[in-house]
Amino acid sequence: MLSRRIRAAVALLAASMLLQVGQVTPGHADDGLISQGRPTTASSVEDSTLTADKAVDGGTTTRWASAEGSDPQWIRVDLGDPATISRVRLSWEAAYARAYRVEVSADGATWTTLSSTSAGDGGVDDLTVTGSGRYVRVYGTARATSYGYSLWELEVYGKGGGGDGSFVVAAAGDIAGNCRAGDGTACPHERTARLVESINPVYVLTMGDNQYDDGKLSEYRSYYATTWGRFKTKTRPTPGNHEYYDPAGGASGYKAYFGSIATPGGKTYYSFDHGNWHFVALDSEQSMSAGSAQVTWLKSDLARTTRKCVAAYWHHPLFNSGSKGYDPVSLPVWRALYAAGADLILNGHDHVYERFRPQDPDGKATAAGPLAVTAGLGGAENYTFEHEVHPNSLVRLTDLHGVLKLTLTGTGFSGQLVQDDGRIRDTIPATACH
Amino acid sequence: MRRGVILLVAMLVLGGGATGYILWSGHPAPAAGRSTLDLAKPGQILVRDRATGLIRGSSTRCDRFHAAHGTGVCLVAQPGAMATTYALVLDHAMRQTRRVRLAGIPSRARVSASGRMISWTVFVTGDSYTGGAFSTRTGLLDTRTGNVTVTIEDIPLIKDGRRYHSADVNYWGVTFAPDDSRFYATVATRGKTYLVEGDYTRWQARVLRENAECPSLSPDGRRIVYKKRMPSGAWRLHALDLATDRETPLAETADVDDQAAWLDARSVMYAKGRDVWAVPADGSGTPRLLATEASSPAIT
Structure with missing residues (x-):
């Protein structure tokens, strides 16, 4: 037997082979x-x-x-x-x-x-x-x-029916410092973990720098595992620069901790579907240059998807009014996502909250572009807004920890920035998918 | 407004060539609010007056200054408990078109030959990885798109053929190539400094060599003059031929802690002591005084 x-x-193999055969929809x-x-x-x-x-x-x-x-x-x-x-x-x-x-x-x-x-x-x-x-x-x-x-x-x-194909995901980046669940509410990422529990999302998306300072396996086990690790099986993570400081090798602690959850296709970038949504998890510490393996994969992945709505997430935001400013590293990714009509982009890296109006990769406001949100609020110490405000920046908040609660329907999305004390600090209005 | 205030203008004829330069070497413009400088007018050597902080010929006060092709950048430290610097972008008439607030103390400033790309470096304190020592923050402004990269330290860096990851990466002293994309800068990490070649469009950088700081690319884009740390601890200007990778010490033997600027195709200018000097960029000749009590030399 x-x-x-x-x-x-x-x-599973048989099922996936069947799924790849073109289906006539009755x-x-x-x-x-x-x-x-x-x-x-x-x-x-x-x-x-x-x-x-x-x-x-x-x-x-x-x-x-x-x-x-x-x-x-x-x-x-x-x-x-x-x-x-x-x-x-x-x-x-x-x-x-x-x-x-x-x-x-x-x-x-x-x-x-x-x-x-x-x-x-x-x-x-x-x-x-x-x-x-x-x-x-x-x-x-x-x-x-x-x-x-x-x-x-x-x-x-x-x-x-009572449903509109909607489901909830929670998202944040820049999460676990060197404290643990046993420290209770003194530990910021325990507070945000409790918030995630109360939201009870279908998925937890992480936008990198999940574990400080170097994303070592020992650090993941000591800190992240005790808090956000409670949702590990439904987490769809991405790595940040801190995961790549691991002296054992870039992102090796991250890959060891999450296992195949982080590398379902053998790479640190991957995609998955839920309902009418296609999710793309990217790695901005791997080359994102035009023609790179990651961007080549992304383009073919976006060409293949039949889902109406597309959300993508990774660590480094392209547009940013926070401490880092404009970071061109993901410009080729933005171009590919914009060309494919992507709807939502989530980033971390800057330990702030910033929401932009939909825009194209060149920063021109247009309803045809994705709506980008930076939410590096999972627990790391906050940064400030001291530089120029990007013209498409609509909401900027700092000095808070929290998670982004997104309600994704069969045809669009809405969301809330929920602070770790339960307060709603921003509401993303209902937006139709392209 | 009085129009009769004529600034002292010295004509210098350099190196036996026919090229003439206008050097704003006299007193600063009176603080009349109007500058008689035109950054779009080619062939002017501009310096910062050490006594007043003004760019000579103007009423603009800067701690660091650079200009090219009708665009200037002026770093001004702000008084206060928090070290704050404003990077002011100036049009050809020295009018401010943009102001970027930076945390830190002015260090380096540069404008690309076309005037499109602007870069600055400030010193900062308090980075956790330095244990309280100074580190730097280098930013870029693309005036064509308006995008401000507050710090370039996240640029993908290739060292020894591989992607390099380290929390302590620090950049300073950017110089741009004529294509407004290629640039050179200094990176420091794990106790060493390196010359890097970057590409703004492709957003990638690679390490070229160790011990070469504050690069300055020649107008033809083929040579770099930089300061090299000598065993004595002093800085010494050197030139690197990018095609042959051959390094040549310049005839300036003094300790020079400045990012040189190219005066013409053959020579560079720099601050030494309290004055601005020039020297051929091929190791020949001798240094000569360009302007006294001055710093931040630039040529339009």
Whole structure:
């Protein structure tokens, strides 16, 4: 018998191969994904890491699995409000259903079948359906294997429902000095960590200088791990200059601490999707010059994405009214992101908060450009605004620690700068994606 | 306004060539509020008067000054508990067009030959990695885009063929090439100083050689004059041929702690003691006095 890990890896490979094949989208083109992040329950779980919500988290590396060896089993998603449903897409893990029904219900008690099969073959079942209701259930009656039922993703498309595909991420840079959770609220990054906990985001984005002074593994373990390390599995980090001061080699402590979370493709830059959003995590300590490996990768990554909205983040801001001023290092990245219609850029490095109006890479204000925010407020000592204010700078705040809370919808975003005492210090107005 | 105040103008004929220079060597302009200097007029040697701090021929007071092609930069220290300097960008009539506030004490100032790029260096205290000693902050202003890089210390630096990362990197003394992108500067890190060649457009720099500070690039972009620390501890001006990497000591044997400026294609000028001197940039000749009680030489 294959170990679970190998089994999962094979299935993941198969799933990713399937995902790369061009998909014909059934249903109505304007029907949105209405199941992501919605409350989900199941008849059973195999273990505490394979919970029902993993099937609607937008991630193709996490999954729900029912208890092994038992029929029937089901998973149910609550769309929040009545919805018209046109498409249901099931991404089966190796533990797939031979026979199952997809059902819809207005009240969660009386179910109507939308689709059924007794010849399931796993992989992806992309089903065109017609129905309406608030609850959608996948009801397995015959397992194909001796395991249970397991779905990487259960996606319901349609109109209505209580969700708009929205989810929350928290973001900050310049985080952990040499104090730890045990120091309580005397430790700034423990205070911001508690704030992140209260926000309970889907992802935590870090914009570099996560750990001072040199981002050594011993420093990560002593300090960051005790505070922001509590969200490690849902953190999507980037490194800053301090990670590259590690005497063991540039970013080696960072890579050792985060493991594959920081280098999912073997590089310190990577991308991932959630809902209608494409996230690009970049490394401004690796070459960002035009024609560099990173910028070449970025351009092809942006060309590939089918998501409506794009957010990118890295350490060094291009435009900056704080202590460092204009830093040309990311200009080629800005050009690529602008050309691709990116929506949001997040940076750290300067230990301040600054929000810009949307602009192009040459600093000309235009709604076609991304909205940039610097939020180097995760815990490091603040800097000041003593130089000239950039013409597109709208909000400048310092002498505070906090995190950026972003609410990302299927069509746009809004946000808040939340201080570590819970106060809202800035509100990013609702902005439509390009 | 009185128009009859004519400044003392000395014509110097240098090196047997036909080229004439106007040297504003006399007294500063009266503080009448109007400068008779025109930075766009070629061939003027400008200096800062040590007694008054004024740029001779003007009513502009600077602690450091440089000018080229109708653009000037003037560093002015501000009194107060916090060391603060203003970098003033001046138009051809010495009128301020831009003011950048900097934390620190004036050290170096430079304008590119076209007038587009401006750089400054200030001394600062309090960087954690220096243990309280002085360090420097060098910035750039691109007058075409208006972008101010307050510190260039984050520029990707290549040393020994590899990307170099260190928290203590410090730059000073920028000089620009005619293309307004290539530049040279000094970098200090881990107890050593190096000459670096940078590129503003590509935003990258690389270490060229050790022990070469405050570079000054020749008008043709082929040679650099810089100060080199001698075993005695004194500074000595040297010239480097960029193509051959050959270093030549100049005929000035005194201790010179200044960023030289090219007077013409063949010679450089610099502050020595309380005066401004010039010397050929190829090791030949002897130093000669250009202006007494003066500093910050520049030629328009």
